[in-house]
Amino acid sequence: xxxxxxxxxxxxxxxxxxxxxxxxxxxxxxxxxxxxxxxxxxxxxxxxxxxxxxxxxxxxxxxxxxxxxxxxxxxxxxxxxxxxxxxxxxxxxxxxxxxxxxxxxxxxxxxxxxxxxxxxxxxxxxxxxxxxxxxxxxxxxxxxxxxxxxxxxxxxxxxxxxxxxxxxxxxxxxxxxxxxxxxxxxxxxxx
Numbered sequence: 088x089x090x091x092x093x094x095x096x097x098x099x100x101x102x103x104x105x106x107x108x109x110x111x112x113x114x115x116x117x118x119x120x121x122x123x124x125x126x127x128x129x130x131x132x133x134x135x136x137x138x139x140x141x142x143x144x145x146x147x148x149x150x151x152x153x154x155x156x157x158x159x160x161x162x163x164x165x166x167x168x169x170x171x172x173x174x175x176x177x178x179x180x181x182x183x184x185x186x187x188x189x190x191x192x193x194x195x196x197x198x199x200x201x202x203x204x205x206x207x208x209x210x211x212x213x214x215x216x217x218x219x220x221x222x223x224x225x226x227x228x229x230x231x232x233x234x235x236x237x238x239x240x241x242x243x244x245x246x247x248x249x250x251x252x253x254x255x256x257x258x259x260x261x262x263x264x265x266x267x268x269x270x271x272x273x274x275x276x277x278x
Contacts, residue, residue, distance in 0.1 A: 179223030
């Protein structure tokens with residue numbers, strides 16, 4: 088009986104640490120997305136080719152932290168469910184990580200090269216793969232109760248429209264969803 092109490096307490100402590108890590112990641116994501124929205128809305132950027140403006144670098148560089156936060160957040164949600172999201176959650180989490188990693192590397196390489204690098208159709212394919220992956224994670228999470236269902240329904244679409252396919256102030260949609268996650272996850276994980 089004492090062992091169960093220790094394990095439950097240890098699990099709650101680990102969950103609390105994971106929630107804190109996720110909140111830090113989401114905070115970084117929120118700041119990055121606000122900067123991304125400002126650059127996308129108010130500054131001139133080139134559409135492909137060699138970068139001409141400082142905004143080209145800011146716009147493309149934002150993809151690196153956006154990708155990292157996308158990976159950390161999906162893993163945090165998956166881990167906080169302790170397997171209740173099943174195989175769909177695990178597959179979705181790993182697919183999302185692979186797609187976000189490729190997108191982050193491609194954005195970083197573009198910034199270092201000073202031009203938009205196009206590696207065939209990988210940008211578009213990986214962007215859509217994140218949509219599918221987060222859809223799988225959301226479907227697996229549907230019954231777990233950690234994340235409200237309305238958020239699970241919005242998460243994949245808002246992610247796509249607010250991150251790698253964002254135009255203008257679109258990232259602010261993802262900011263709003265991240266704020267909701269920051270409010271909901273600590274409460275639900277503690278319950």
